[in-house]
Amino acid sequence: MTEKAADSEVLRLTDQRGRVGTARAREAGATVLREPADYGHGERQSRLRDPFGHELLLGHELETVSPEEIKQRFEAEQRGKVAQ
Secondary structure (H helix, E strand, O other): OOOOOOOOEEEEOOOOOOOOHHHHHHHHOEEEEEEEEEEEOOOOEEEEOOOOOEEEEEEEEEOOOOHHHHHHHHHHHHHHHHHH
């Protein structure tokens, strides 16, 4: 796996193709650090590292979620982790 570039920042990109963008990036030589997953803030996201060591966060909006709803979802998720 390519090491993270020393002077790299994480770049967030909007990916309207969802999982297709992650698959195409993998085919082009990127390492998938986190497969696409749905998050409580209303996005599907994946995390990649390109062949030069730069990290990319691909995001695709699934739904518009209010800040209050995001907070409720996060708290419910945390309660579920504690219960396990």
